[in-house]
Amino acid sequence: MNDVLLRAENVSKHFGGLVANDNVSLSVYKGKTHAILGPNGAGKSTLINMLSGDLTCSSGSVFLGNLDVTHLQPNERSLLGIGRSYQKTNIFPTFTVLENCRLAAQSREPRLGAVFSSASNYEPYKNLAEKAIWETGLEGYESRVASALSHGEQRQLELAIVLATQPSVLLLDEPLAGMGSEESFQMIDLLKKLVKTHGILLVEHDMDAVFAIADIITVMVNGSVLMTDTPDRVRASAEVQQAYFGH
Amino acid sequence: MVESKNKYVLLAVMFIALLLFPTLGFDFYNDMVSRIVILALFAVSLDLLVGYAGLISFGHAAWFGVGAYAFALLSTHYQVTDSFWITLPVALIAAAVLSFIVGLFVLRTKGIYFIMVTLAFAQVFYFLVHDVPAIGGSTDGLNLYARPTLEIGNWVLLDLENPLTMYYFILAALFFSVVLLWFFLRSPLGRAVQGIKINEHRMLSIGFPVFRYKLIVFVIASVFASLAGYLFAAQSYGVNPELLSWHKSADVLLMLIFGGMGQFVGGIVGAFAFILLKDVFMTYTDWWQLWLGITIVLFVLFLPGGLASLPSRFKALVGKA
Amino acid sequence: ADDVKVGLMLPYSGTFAELGQNITNGFKLAIDQKGGKIAGRTIEYVELDDESAPAKANENANKLIRRDNVDVLVGTVHSGVALTMARVAKNTGALMIIPNAGANELTGALCSPNIFRASFSNWQAGYAVGALMAQKHKTAVSLAWNYAAGDEQTAGFKEAFEAGGGKVLKHLSLPFPNTEFQPLLTEIATLQPDAVYAFVAGAAQVKLTKDYEASGLKDKIPLYGAFLTEGTLEAQGSSAQGMLTALHYADGLDNPKNQAFIEAYKKAHGETPDVFAVQGYDSAQLFIAGLEAVNGDTSKKEDMIRAMENAKLDSPRGPLSFSKSHNPVMNMYIREARGDQNVMVGIAVEALADPSPDCKR
Amino acid sequence: MSEALVSAHGIHSYYGQSHILHGIDFTISRGETVGLMGRNGMGKSTLIKSLVGVVRPREGEVFVKGRSGKSMPTYKVACMGIAYVPEGRGIFPNLSVKENLLLGARPGSDGRLDWTYDRVLDSFPRLRERLSNGGAQLSGGEQQMLSIGRALMTNPDLLILDEATEGLAPLIAKEIWRIIAAIRESGIATIIVDKNFEAITEISTRNLIMVKGMIVFEGSSSELLSDADRLKTLLGV
Amino acid sequence: MDILLGSLLIQALNAIQYGLLLFLIASGLTLIFGVMGVINIAHGSFYMMGAYFAFTITGLTGNFFVAVILGAILSVIIGALLEWALFKHLYKRDHLEQVLLSYGLILIFEELRSIFVGDEVHSIDVPAWLNFSIPLGDIMSYPFYRLFMSGVCVLVAIGMYILINRTRIGSMIRAGATNSGMAEVLGVNISMVNRLVFSLGVGLAAFAGMINAPASAVAPGMGMEVLIVSFVVVVIGGIGSVWGALFAAMVIAFADTFGSVFFPSVAGMLTYIIMAMVLLWRPDGIFKR
């Protein structure tokens, strides 16, 4: 139970005068899906950015296991097992789907010295990439150029890239946005499967999905944590209803 | 796939043509062609940076100049040695070390800012060889009295004073550089570098030490440019600050765009086309600048992707018909 | 016999295009006056734009010498290009005549039997001005572009000025080709020398004299130079009027040869010749002297060179002979800018020869 | 029905060599609310882009208020009262929120000024707090609001929303649906692409389902909802 | 002491005046490159074109200001033609193709100049009523025309700032530069906006050439001399920022002015050292937005 993979301790982020995150603390456990809810602009993406290293914390610390990663660069955190997806699709548009994922897999084993060998024929890379493609339902699209995918397909690729880096913690920023209903269902199944071996931090506005898979939910409003609790109790909270669902 | 195969065929044809060229017996043109080959090598080194890594450098001539001046300083200015075995490594190492240091600074910037900082550093190099006598600084440059000597013990391996030997030596340098580049591009490092061109941010977030990779290509490209500069100095018995000027950086960039960037053969095609075209206009027309200018404008309008994209365009055209 | 080939490697585009054209005109005039034939052989030209680009000089010179097999290489304006050409000439033994470039080295360290200069050396140009200024002033400030020609001319100036008892208070330089002179003019106003020696070229001459006049210095601290009013007098307008310069030619110089030359040049090209046209003309005269001495047989190179070395040319600039290093020996005139002419008002140094201490031949 | 705002006749659209739309006929008239549905990659966005002139059909023709769209520049289409909220938002990162909003602001084709600057900000109070932020300095949802607000500022006759509720919190999404309903009342036509199939069918007058670049179903909401099999096979719900 | 202080003050005046001039020279580039995002290395050629227009038209009409007005109109028309025939095809293409195209233009302009006007150095007289000097200290005086130019530069700076940052056209231009498709969808006639801005940029470059002509010379190669420094100004200021460009021009002018007096041996490098330092300190320019 006490398998804390990733932990934020009183992190804050200021953009000029704006406090986008104010003393936020939370933990991501192995085997659990931790969802973050909150109105637009509540600071959810900002939090993920601080966990992944895309933004530096104005104050507070981030721990991976017992390791303080607050001052590590995104690439260093990625290598330690923090994988993230982006809310705004962030892929390699002119590469094929396979190459997108292969490159991600390559980061695990850079083989800088292998000057005379071909990256694309190296089996371990290929296998990891193909697995990620298969998991996200993109099989058959391997040789399509990423920019020629539809919006929803690009969202699938967004996730496939993260998976190809074999992270232990997944930070997913609205992974279902832009996906159709069927793809959403597939994705939910995938997340359910992945969570067995990973810790997942999920930002998502699709309530059906969130309540289908979340084990713990944190609700953020205006940069601060409103509550962290089980899905049932979050759903029942009058405050949350008012701030987020608007019933 | 088909498209890239075309390019290898083109490349092979070009090399064979260059190999056979001296047998045609246009003595003067051997020299000219080998000088273009040097520029092609220079352009290829820039292509690595611009076409594949997306680092548009406007100061690449600095490294060309480092190679050229390294040889000039060792052989003429300080008369240390003419030996190829010493001068070439010194030239390459000098470029590696200097570009490593410069890279630490310039690679912190991106896009157009990178273009300008590379220009700035190159200009500093330019003024150094223009103004500081200790490193051969003079507006008019340094004259060299001999080419590098390629000897083992007392046995002359190659006599570079012989124009034909020099020709093949230069051609071999281009060939090996291209082969190395080919290997580099398909290696893991090479692929990663190409990923950085396309989406640097995502490369970082999937775990690549982007800065370090960029620094590596920057140094590699500079070393190849230095090789080209070294050959240029050796070939033409002289160096001058012009070799490091921004005009030179712009020239090679133009050749590359003209030929087609990131196209592998683009640099080579571009160097030949650019110089030969200019030569033709200078020889046969009154207003060469006008005709060259018009040609360039038409090329840009009707042939985006440069000359190297011709085969695939042609193919597409034939395929449609 | 077949034609004699003259390779004209000159700037036909860019900043120096005008000079390249005038040199060509002068050269061709001298040949045409001989009916286009020297010692029975027709003269044929191969013209090549050197773009004033030193990096391309080696290739261009080779093109003329090895591809076109010219009998003489004539060029050029830009010193950096000329030095590379001279080196190629030295290596190949091709005959070379320099119609303008002033770098001392050309007839100094690089001097060679087959290389001649029909123009001037930077030292000469600076020296003459120094001699002129020493006659009138005690202190001076020099101002020049920070490049080889600037350094060399300034050194010549300083040598003559200090030999004549003057003192150079300070040397002001600015990077080539900057033309923002204002800070330096302010500096001059602070230093308050008796006179100023300046070396810049082309459009910068116009900018300099105009700025100098506009800042009120012109009447208080006279400005001198060698080329400072050459070719740009009209553009300089009032700012150059009355200025004294020293050079190896003056407009409308009063000798029969020059009068005839001006007449002929006007007829051929519709404009008055300048010093560059004279240099082109003399380049041709020098070549003719050599060619006639061997009766058109260009294979007798040594005889040709000897004849050229000993040539006593009747030049529009007055008597012209050559020093041991193949640099011109000539009068350096004092000129005053009047209207659109640099009129001779005296002689700064008679028969000035560059000692060329570096020429070890 | 009244006059057709936009209609497509047998259009085929391509991206380079790939053939995406295979002969689509489509018409929308004043006051209609059309739901456009289909799985990922079926060509919904491509159809929309073909309607507004961002993608030019290779065959067939699009008419905007009866005028051929063939040689009509895209901005003309917009000026004739067609507003478009693209997927992925299309916010100008280097313009402030205010500038983004005012960029295309104009009265409607009949001089209507239903959507003023103030009304848009009242609908999206969040934006009012961020007026001087650059477009890139907004959260994803804020950008989405901005994109919708910006389209409303053009006071269109036809509003096309491509996944307009993507990334919006339920509260705001509801607000959007409310606005769409209000728009519909005021006689503005809408085309809606959204994954929230219940919400669409609740307000739409007509629904289309696309599969592989073709329209395979067209009908009212009740027609669609009554056919569970079709829903399952075509939409996977 | 007094003399030194006095001369320092005059030097500062020189620097400010030079900085304003540099800004004016770079202003056209601020529009075309900074705001529209088109890399136009023919900027110097437009500048040169202006100077030659001023020279020829002043020669024909005898009035400098008539020449400036006519020249500006002509330049704007030429700008619009160039945009229509060439540049409009390149907005969506790679930046580097813009480099190549504008390089072609440099060659063409240079040759046309040579063909039509020749290769001599020319100059234009300062209009008589501006041709006087203001005494400064006992021997030096300050040409009034320089002050006049400074005034013009200030006006241009203010006008550009308002145009770009305070008008709807301004936001259209900036929107078009980042996502022209989207701007179009919002009903902005981007091709018209682009044509307008481009020709305005060409007009400004030419205008700078015209205004500066009486104070300097009209000569071959004059375009190349201003090209790099213009880019430096636009870039260190922060691309697209008018105040940034103005500030950067000042920085460079001060460095140049005091550098050539106090550190003449490194004066050539100074601009570049400053640029490198600024960009390393603020990798997006001083006034990034």
Ligand SMILES: Nc1ncnc2c1ncn2[C@@H]1O[C@H](COP(=O)(O)OP(=O)(O)OP(=O)(O)O)[C@@H](O)[C@H]1O
């Ligand atoms: N670079 C920035 N500069 C200034 N403000 C910013 C910046 N990035 C984000 N913000 C502001 O910080 C707040 C939090 O943004 P964040 O992206 O974390 O929201 P979010 O919770 O992810 O919202 P959404 O659900 O809409 O994506 C927003 O109000 C946003 O405007």
Ligand SMILES: Nc1ncnc2c1ncn2[C@@H]1O[C@H](COP(=O)(O)OP(=O)(O)OP(=O)(O)O)[C@@H](O)[C@H]1O
């Ligand atoms: N720019 C493009 N170049 C080439 N192919 C494209 C491009 N954009 C989309 N496609 C392809 O066209 C097809 C239809 O795409 P479209 O964006 O219209 O789908 P969609 O129905 O809107 O899907 P989604 O719900 O995912 O947004 C897809 O198969 C996609 O891969």
Ligand SMILES: [Mg+2]
């Ligand atoms: Mg977010």
Ligand SMILES: [Mg+2]
């Ligand atoms: Mg879509």
